[in-house]
Amino acid sequence: MLEKLNPSNNQNYPWLGIVETVSVVGSIGGSIASIFINQAALAAIPLSITVMLNLVNRRLQIEALSKTNQSAIAQLIQEDVKTLEKVESNNQHIVQLQQLTLDYPQVKTNVQEHSQSIQTSQTDISYLLQEQSEAQGKIQAIKEQLTQSGTDFSQLKSDTQDYAKLQSLYEEQMEVVKKVGYLQEIDSSTQAIRIAPYNADAYYKRGLSFQALGDQQGSIGDFTEAIQLNPSHASAYYSRGLAHTSLSNKKRAVQDLREAAKLFFEAEDIVSYQIAKDASKQIHELNSSVSAEDSEQVAVGSLFG
Numbered sequence: 001m002l003e004k005l006n007p008s009n010n011q012n013y014p015w016l017g018i019v020e021t022v023s024v025v026g027s028i029g030g031s032i033a034s035i036f037i038n039q040a041a042l043a044a045i046p047l048s049i050t051v052m053l054n055l056v057n058r059r060l061q062i063e064a065l066s067k068t069n070q071s072a073i074a075q076l077i078q079e080d081v082k083t084l085e086k087v088e089s090n091n092q093h094i095v096q097l098q099q100l101t102l103d104y105p106q107v108k109t110n111v112q113e114h115s116q117s118i119q120t121s122q123t124d125i126s127y128l129l130q131e132q133s134e135a136q137g138k139i140q141a142i143k144e145q146l147t148q149s150g151t152d153f154s155q156l157k158s159d160t161q162d163y164a165k166l167q168s169l170y171e172e173q174m175e176v177v178k179k180v181g182y183l184q185e186i187d188s189s190t191q192a193i194r195i196a197p198y199n200a201d202a203y204y205k206r207g208l209s210f211q212a213l214g215d216q217q218g219s220i221g222d223f224t225e226a227i228q229l230n231p232s233h234a235s236a237y238y239s240r241g242l243a244h245t246s247l248s249n250k251k252r253a254v255q256d257l258r259e260a261a262k263l264f265f266e267a268e269d270i271v272s273y274q275i276a277k278d279a280s281k282q283i284h285e286l287n288s289s290v291s292a293e294d295s296e297q298v299a300v301g302s303l304f305g
Helices: 007-012 014-037 040-158 160-195 200-212 216-229 234-246 250-266 270-284 292-304
Strands: none
Touching: 160 200, 200 216, 200 234, 216 234, 234 250, 234 270, 250 270
């Protein structure tokens, strides 16, 4: 019975349960003995021991309960401290929530602004993707054009030799056409001379045609006839000077060009005067390394260019 009431006391003090059991048995035995021998003293001794042991057991139980209560109180205090910490933490969370609640309008505004910014960015990205797609299409078209151009270039390259031949043939034909034209002009001028033998300009024109065909002697003869018919024919002097230059007759060329410059000046043709003067000076100062053909090209280019 005592073990059931205070099992922890019997576990801490096992000898107490044995003595208590022995005292109970002794008390019962003393009571039975007192019936037979009529001596109450024998029954009182075990009973007193039992009572004493019960008192000791109760005291121990009280001490054990006191220790248990102290331990429980300490545990409760620890739990209260933890609870207070949780309450403090909850209070901090509540303060943070209150601050967030106060900041909610600003947060909402910021979220809306960010949302609009994201929408704008998405629109810009859509435009960029569209432009990129269009650019890729253009690049593809350019690649196709480059491929076609490469094919055309290869074809053109293969036809280059034929083109060069055609170009050469065309130039030859043009030279023939020019020569035919000069021959026609010679024929026309000859007909004009037959009709009007004293026409200085007809001789001059025929002389230019002979000069263009490379017949310098023929041109000098016609220029001379034009000068005899018209001693003031500055252009005839100038052209005869060029013909003498082609034949390397430098002295005669300079004389004719100076005379041409004088006549141009008297006729107030300042441009032609300057050209003839420069040509005569250029031929006079011409170095031996420069050919007569080059000097003729310079003078002709200066006059008719």
